Amino acid sequence: MSILEDFRNKEFLDQITILNEISGSKTPDALPELIELLKNPVGDTSIDYMVVNALNAVLSSNENKIIEGLTDEHDGFRILCIRVAGEHRLVRAAEPLVQIARDEQDPDRLMEILTSLAHIGDPVALEVFRKHLGHEDAFIQSSCIEALGKLEDDESIDAFKAILTESEAPERYEVCEISTWKAIEALATFNREDTLAFLVEKLHHKNPTVRRIITDALVNIGTPAIPMLLQSFESGDTDNKILAANVLGFVADRSGANGLVAAFDKGLADDSNVRYAVYEALGRIGTMKGIICLVDGLNEEDELILMAVIGGLEKHVNPGMISKLTDLIIQANDQSDRLAKAIISSRATRIFDALYETAGAGDALMDALTASRDAEIIEEFRAVLAEVGGSRAEEDMARLPQLAAGSFKALAADDSRSMCAMHRAILSDLGFEPVIATNGEEAYDFVEQGEEFKIIITDMNMPVMDGMELVTKLRNTPGYEDVPIIMVTTESEATQVSLAEKAGVTAFITKPFKPDALKAKIQEITALSRPEIG
The missing domain is CATH 3.40.50.2300 (Response regulator)
Known part of the structure; x- marks a missing residue:
């Protein structure tokens, strides 16, 4: 006797139990009756949904029935077979799905087919994805872009580049379209010099969201993108230099830091915004050459740039750097005051701890700390002083103001x-x-x-x-x-x-x-x- 015999007349809980049992056991004998229940549902939303789940489970173990169902006259069963073929990456289904896609006119069904083919990932589908690369439906177009990128289709690279270039047109750049996003991700899958160079070239895209997507893509690519980023830094305008330095900092590779220091030494960071970006990047990477460049940056007078320098050095405290900082701060001049304020504002507690024991430097830091109106910063350095301990630290803690939160x-x-x-x-x-x-x-x-x-x-x-x-x-x-x-x-x-x-x-x-x-x-x-x- 079939497990589904007289199913429609059974109690609700019994129906649920039966369908759950079929889903777990993937009973092949239940397939004909499940298909019949799909084509002629019982009318209860919960039960009908569970029928689909049970049928999905049973079909996953019956490739022949999936292939046969791809051309079934019943739309619901046909779509289910298309989805199951993709979900289980049924390579045998790729060719028949391609044949169906060639003549499919309905956008929804075409999307189902393309999605399934994308999951299967067989190169036999390349022609279909290329055909619909310029489809008027943005989601169909994006699905094709994504699939061609995953399949690393060299023939589509020029089309991807064109999509990104056209996205900067006056009437289009204000919105980051999904096709632009997918084109960037597709280009990023190719480990080729020309695609990397193109992404770097478009790093300063007119749309900030597109810039973020390109930045994320280049950071994920990592080391292979460094030569192009350094070239952009050396030959690009101010905005390109800043963005290239930012990406190099996030990639955090030694060769990127060395390249930035070399460019810095050539005088290619004269602009204050560029210097700021370079110092931030060198702080993230932390190479010896980078730290030396940051130490030289202690002579910067711009407050924001100086904070970038201090922030970078805080991550890489060493005796030589502390000695240089001590010498600068104990001079008790305008630059000393700027450095002390930058250390406090940057919450550079490691640097503070290393400098505190030197009387002149410690006094300058305490003057900057007591002038702060940031309650959170005051408490953070109070904790550092408590850890240092001793009568001097206790006296300095007593000097600290008790600040209430802002209104x-x-x-x-x-x-x-x-x-x-x-x-x-x-x-x-x-x-x-x-x-x-x-x-x-x-x-x-x-x-x-x-x-x-x-x-x-x-x-x-x-x-x-x-x-x-x-x-x-x-x-x-x-x-x-x-x-x-x-x-x-x-x-x-x-x-x-x-x-x-x-x-x-x-x-x-x-x-x-x-x-x-x-x-x-x-x-x-x-x-x-x-x-x-x-």
């Missing part, structure tokens, strides 16, 4: 450690309680958790979620329609400002900037002065 919260998002430190210092000095995020997604998480912010500061180019996407999400979030947003960027193209304004940015400030400039901008757009919010 208003401010959110700052930037993937740069030194820039985050700068934002903390500025916002604390203005009396805000700073909340810091390293990318747009992390920043938006605070908003979703119910945090309320008086003002938001965001970088444009960030991993995971860029500033433009963050601003767009914020403006579509109840309560954040009118919250002031300042975008900090190195972008020089008017198109970028236009895009940001359309997304909802309130004001802009361009790096490099002095802290007072950002303070003034914050006060201007919040219509608040320090005494009112401090």
